[in-house]
Amino acid sequence: MARFIVRRxxxxxxxxxxxxxxAFVVPYLxxxxxxxxxxxxxxGGELALDPATVEAVRxxxxxxxxxxxxxxxxxxxxVSGDFGSSYTNRQPVIGIIARGLGVSFVLALSALLLATIIxxxxxxxxxxxxxxxxDSSIILLTQGLVALPEYWLAPLGMxxxxxWLGWLPAAGWSSPVSVILPAGVLAxxxxxxxxxxxxxxxxxVLESPYITAARSRGLSQLLxxxxxxxxxxxxxxxxxxxxxxxxxxxxxxxxxxxFAIPGLGRVMYDAVTNGDMPVLQAGIIATVGLAIVVNTLxxxxxxxxxxxxxxxxxxx
Amino acid sequence: MADAGQIAAPRLARTVGLGYLVRRFxxxxxxxxxxxxxxxxxxxxxxxxxxYDPAAQDLLNRLAPPGPEHLFGTDHLGRDVLSRLxxxxxxxxxxxxxxxxxxxxxxxxxGAISARVGxxxxxxxMRLVDALLAFPGVMIALFLVFILGPGYGTLIIALSVAGxxxxxxxxxxxxxxxxxxxxxxxxxxxxxSRTFIIVRHVLPNAIGPVLAQGFLRFGHELITVGGLSYxxxxxxPPESDWGAMLxxxxxxxxxxxxxxxxxxxxxxxxxxxxxxxxxxxxxSFRRGGPRGxxxxxxxxxxxx
Numbered sequence: 101m102a103r104f105i106v107r108r109x110x111x112x113x114x115x116x117x118x119x120x121x122x123a124f125v126v127p128y129l130x131x132x133x134x135x136x137x138x139x140x141x142x143x144g145g146e147l148a149l150d151p152a153t154v155e156a157v158r159x160x161x162x163x164x165x166x167x168x169x170x171x172x173x174x175x176x177x178x179v180s181g182d183f184g185s186s187y188t189n190r191q192p193v194i195g196i197i198a199r200g201l202g203v204s205f206v207l208a209l210s211a212l213l214l215a216t217i218i219x220x221x222x223x224x225x226x227x228x229x230x231x232x233x234x235d236s237s238i239i240l241l242t243q244g245l246v247a248l249p250e251y252w253l254a255p256l257g258m259x260x261x262x263x264w265l266g267w268l269p270a271a272g273w274s275s276p277v278s279v280i281l282p283a284g285v286l287a288x289x290x291x292x293x294x295x296x297x298x299x300x301x302x303x304x305v306l307e308s309p310y311i312t313a314a315r316s317r318g319l320s321q322l323l324x325x326x327x328x329x330x331x332x333x334x335x336x337x338x339x340x341x342x343x344x345x346x347x348x349x350x351x352x353x354x355x356x357x358x359f360a361i362p363g364l365g366r367v368m369y370d371a372v373t374n375g376d377m378p379v380l381q382a383g384i385i386a387t388v389g390l391a392i393v394v395n396t397l398x399x400x401x402x403x404x405x406x407x408x409x410x411x412x413x414x415x416x
Numbered sequence: 417m418a419d420a421g422q423i424a425a426p427r428l429a430r431t432v433g434l435g436y437l438v439r440r441f442x443x444x445x446x447x448x449x450x451x452x453x454x455x456x457x458x459x460x461x462x463x464x465x466x467x468y469d470p471a472a473q474d475l476l477n478r479l480a481p482p483g484p485e486h487l488f489g490t491d492h493l494g495r496d497v498l499s500r501l502x503x504x505x506x507x508x509x510x511x512x513x514x515x516x517x518x519x520x521x522x523x524x525x526x527g528a529i530s531a532r533v534g535x536x537x538x539x540x541x542m543r544l545v546d547a548l549l550a551f552p553g554v555m556i557a558l559f560l561v562f563i564l565g566p567g568y569g570t571l572i573i574a575l576s577v578a579g580x581x582x583x584x585x586x587x588x589x590x591x592x593x594x595x596x597x598x599x600x601x602x603x604x605x606x607x608x609s610r611t612f613i614i615v616r617h618v619l620p621n622a623i624g625p626v627l628a629q630g631f632l633r634f635g636h637e638l639i640t641v642g643g644l645s646y647x648x649x650x651x652x653p654p655e656s657d658w659g660a661m662l663x664x665x666x667x668x669x670x671x672x673x674x675x676x677x678x679x680x681x682x683x684x685x686x687x688x689x690x691x692x693x694x695x696x697x698x699x700s701f702r703r704g705g706p707r708g709x710x711x712x713x714x715x716x717x718x719x720x
Binding site for chain 1: 543546547551552554555558559561562563635636639642643646647648649659662663665666669670673676677679680681683684687688691692695
């Protein structure tokens with residue numbers, strides 16, 4: 101067990117290191133000159149830049165050093181939480197990313213909770229009679245949800261609920277109600293996947309001998325489900341929930357841009373359009389790092405719950 | 417020899433008959449594939465059937481509602497929406513198709529090799545797949561757009577970087593199952609090379625599930641392409657695709673809701689058709705089970 105955990109953690113650190121190298125080095129492979137990028141970001145627009153100014157900025161930011169040296173300097177600072185400052189507004193990157201993450205976390209968590217509340221009962225309902233008519237229509241519904249583009253649903257939702265009916269604010273992040281519309285749109289895709297997993301795992305659980313035993317003792321279906329089925333069937337659902345939560349933190353770019361929500365996705369989008377490299381690098385490391393950490397923790401958690409996985413792992 | 421040809425003819429006719437298709441394949445596959453083929457044919461025929469020049473502006477006839485002259489109305493510059501949908505669809509669908517083709521072939525080969533070779537290579541590849549599956553796909557795309565600049569090629573690369581992982585995982589699982597079969601053991605005993613076993617035995621067995629996965633991935637990629645174009649990170653003006661049309665339309669949606677409704681509906685229906693096709697196809701490969709849609713385990717994919 102200890103060996104398994106150590107291996108996973110080593111892989112985690114190696115991956116994080118690889119991602120940090122990629123996030124740092126790859127932007128330099130493009131044709132953009134970071135020194136010009138900084139000036140452009142600060143002054144705005146395409147200006148004829150004075151070569152002497154460009155040189156001065158290059159020296160000031162240490163951009164005249166070889167890339168490996170720059171990387172090591174950056175890594176040294178990054179380990180202590182200093183990711184430099186934004187090219188555009190000169191604020192520390194770490195604060196920008198942290199604020200964005202906080203907002204995205206609230207959005208993602210609301211969306212996923214909403215999705216789970218709807219998906220789990222529907223998934224169980226579908227699992228009770230696999231292949232039946234009710235099951236088929238629930239599956240068909242999930243197919244439809246997966247195919248729905250959120251950048252279509254979001255404007256339509258805005259049009260209907262904000263502009264026509266006036267029930268909800270159209271965009272922004274000022275009041276608690278502003279979370280409803282974006283979270284609702286964001287919930288649909290995870291809903292489909294959570295439903296699928298609930299259904300599949302419930303079918304497996306319902307086929308297991310202890311359920312048959314419980315039924316043969318005369319327990320009602322509802323009681324069997326509640327006392328024996330649900331808890332076991334929820335393990336894969338929780339796994340998907342946590343992995344999806346980590347993935348959505350950076351993945352809701354479209355929704356955050358449409359609804360003008362100052363989350364991490366929006367921060368990253370702005371960084372790309374403004375050429376703000378330090379923000380982009382830190383943002384990539386934050387989202388990818390978070391996703392990998394959650395993945396590893398889930399794996400380890402699984403292994404602690406069920407040691408057989410470790411045996412399977414060492415066999416290949 | 418002459419007889420063989422005569423016998424083969426009626427059998428071929430039966431194979432391609434509609435009744436056969438319906439009996440052999442799940443209804444979802446037939447319906448989805450038929451719709452998708454129609455969309456593809458329309459997009460291929462676009463230069464001949466498009467009613468107007470997609471870039472031709474008619475400023476006196478801006479935001480015209482759907483009618484006999486413009487089937488889906490006109491946009492804020494008086495351009496014909498139907499013509500723009502047809503021309504834009506060529507970008508959206510071809511980007512998704514090329515990405516699925518690239519990732520399907522790479523993923524399938526890597527998965528098969530990983531499972532046949534085993535050991536350290538297998539360990540490494542599967543850890544890589546796990547890690548890539550956890551990456552938020554849009555973030556990778558944003559990063560690549562930053563480096564390469566927006567455009568057709570960037571979108572294909574962005575979709576391909578992590579897109580091969582589901583194929584690799586699937587083919588690996590299929591291959592591991594085949595590995596235990598007698599005929600593989602026989603082939604190994606006969607001294608067949610690794611390449612031969614993969615090409616002759618593993619790939620033919622994997623082709624069905626991989627095809628089904630390909631359809632499902634196509635829907636996913638189509639939606640992602642639209643999202644990136646919507647953000648202005650895809651095909652650049654004056655060219656336009658379905659996602660970019662949606663973004664343009666949003667400013668005028670109070671006055672002309674159909675401008676938002678139509679392109680989104682087209683993306684949705686196309687994505688739905690391939691998703692149904694993939695699901696039905698997966699179903700068709702499991703004979704003997706219940707016929708309902710739900711007979712297959714529902715979509716099991718990691719957040720990506």
